[in-house]
Amino acid sequence: MGEDRPAEDVANEEPVAETANAGVSFEPPPESDPEEFSYHTGTTHASKVPAAIEFIDVHKSFGRNHVLRGLNMEIPEGQVSMIIGPSGTGKSVCIKHIVGLLYPDEGDVIVHGQSIPSLPDAELFELRKKFGVLFQDGALFGSMNLYDNVAFPLRQHTEKSEEEIAEIVDRRMREVGLGGEGTKMPNELSGGMRKRAGFARSLVLDPEIVLFDEPDSGLDPVRTALLCELIKEVHAENGGAYVVITHDIMSARRVGEHISVLWKGRVVESGPAAELFASENPFVRQFLSGEAQGPLGME
């Protein structure tokens, strides 16, 4: 792919992502009118598609910071889902609950019918092999070249021979447009290439669920669009449940088949993308259109 030129990318790495909703603040609704935004409540099971992941009335606090406040959310099987919400709303905290890096104070997180918080460590370790996780910036090991980075989960979790590993790594690197780049070191790569390398690494164990935490952060709109296309293509090829977390509305428009709008630790509305973009809910309308007018106040 020709979209990556490291010198240019460095200039584009800076805080682009945080300005997407510039000027709009996300204050909680006044205490006197808590139902103003008609939060999604109760257990879900509303969709026709079986759920890959379910949050059931999940509460999570850090000290006095009540982050998840009765989160009910269902991520359908076999689709690319978006969880969209402003920064600091608890999106990354959600991902950590899905993979069992954080546990709920109350409620349950179910993955393929198994309760993550009640799994013994050994079973959780097994279950984690189902997940591919793409953290911000790809989270590559700086001291390893791309090939070794992508091969790492296979060496760690399987007994495969180096020959078998090479076949998988080469295929996955080609799939994300990094064929032949295996000897490059992470610091020689643009932000977009690092993300694609992280994507390749997240795929090598044939995950049934792939989680992307703000894959668009630090990328300009063109590279974001290309990455979104890549996510769709790879999903079409491999299937499973893909969950893309973002605060960027344009990304949601591009990839999301199913969208959950998260705000202040709860889902305001969720459903098929077309329904969400036609929503009557004033918060959802304002947030998805990126407009200044609406229930979200100006700073």
Ligand SMILES: Nc1ncnc2c1ncn2[C@@H]1O[C@H](COP(=O)(O)OP(=O)(O)O)[C@@H](O)[C@H]1O
């Ligand atoms: N391990 C942690 N310890 C304490 N506070 C945390 C921790 N992880 C997240 N938080 C807090 O939880 C809130 C939501 O964070 P996060 O999920 O990262 O937001 P975002 O939606 O931007 O991903 C923030 O106020 C953050 O400071």
Ligand SMILES: [Mg+2]
């Ligand atoms: Mg986050």
